[in-house]
Amino acid sequence: QLQLQESGPALLKPSETLSLTCTGSGGSIGGDLHYWGWIRQSPGKGLEWIASIHHKDGTFYNPSLKRRVTVSLDTPKNQFSLKMTSVVAADTAIYYCARDYGDYGAGFNWFDSWGQGMLVTVSS
Amino acid sequence: SYVLTQPPSVSVAPGQTAKITCGGNRIGNKVVHWYQQKSGQAPVLVIYFDGDRPSGIPERFSASSSGNMATLTISRVEAGDEADYHCQVWDSSSDQGVFGGGTKLTVL
Numbered sequence: 001q002l003q004l005q006e007s008g009p010a011l012l013k014p015s016e017t018l019s020l021t022c023t024g025s026g027g028s029i030g031g032d033l034h035y036w037g038w039i040r041q042s043p044g045k046g047l048e049w050i051a052s053i054h055h056k057d058g059t060f061y062n063p064s065l066k067r068r069v070t071v072s073l074d075t076p077k078n079q080f081s082l083k084m085t086s087v088v089a090a091d092t093a094i095y096y097c098a099r100d101y102g103d104y105g106a107g108f109n110w111f112d113s114w115g116q117g118m119l120v121t122v123s124s
Numbered sequence: 125s126y127v128l129t130q131p132p133s134v135s136v137a138p139g140q141t142a143k144i145t146c147g148g149n150r151i152g153n154k155v156v157h158w159y160q161q162k163s164g165q166a167p168v169l170v171i172y173f174d175g176d177r178p179s180g181i182p183e184r185f186s187a188s189s190s191g192n193m194a195t196l197t198i199s200r201v202e203a204g205d206e207a208d209y210h211c212q213v214w215d216s217s218s219d220q221g222v223f224g225g226g227t228k229l230t231v232l
C-alpha cells in the first residue's frame with residue numbers, strides 16, 4: 001500500500017523559498033492513473049489545495065498561489081516536489097502531499113492517500 | 125472563486141445520527157468528496173464521488189447532494205467518529221480544487 005512522506009526545512013525566514021519533497025514507498029509515483037497533489041492547512045484552519053501534477057497531463061495550480069508555486073515530478077526517485085517563493089508568515093502551515101485521483105476534464109478529483117504532513121513555520 | 129460553506133461545529137449523542145452540511149452554488153452539479161481528520165492526524169477520505177466509500181470505511185457513513193447543499197450523514201455515531209470533516213470539489217470554471225472550511229463533530 002502506498003505511503004507518502006513529506007520532507008524539507010521546517011523553519012524559514014520571510015522572503016525565503018519553501019522546498020518540500022514527497023517520497024513514495026510501497027507504490028509508484030507516476031503512471032497514467034493519478035495526479036500528485038499538495039495541500040496545506042494553516043493552524044486551526046481548513047484545508048487549502050495548492051497544486052496537482054500528472055506526468056503527462058500537466059499541472060494545475062491554485063490561482064491565488066500560482067505566481068509563487070512550482071511543482072515537479074521525479075519518477076525515477078519516486079518523488080514529487082513543491083517550491084514556494086517569497087514566503088510570508090501567512091504561509092505557516094502543515095503541508096500535506098497526497099495522491100490525487102483526478103479526471104479534471106470530467107470535473108472531479110479526490111485525494112485518496114495522504115502523507116502525515118509537515119509543519120513549516122515562517123518566522124523572522 | 126467557488127466557495128464551500130460548512131458549519132463550524134455539530135454535536136450529537138452516541139448512537140444518534142449526525143448530518144454535516146456543505147453549501148455551494150449548484151453543488152448538486154458537482155462531484156463532492158468528504159474527508160475525516162482526527163486531531164493531530166492527516167485527513168482520510170471517507171466518501172468519494174458523491175457517495176462511494178473507500179475500503180475500510182463503515183457503511184454508517186453516507187452522503188448526498190442536491191441543489192446548493194451536500195450532506196454527509198453518519199449513522200449510529202460512535203465516540204471514535206469525533207473529528208473534523210471537510211468537503212471538497214473540483215471547480216471547473218476556475219480549474220482548482222476547493223475545500224470547505226471544515227466542521228468539528230463533537231460526540232457528547
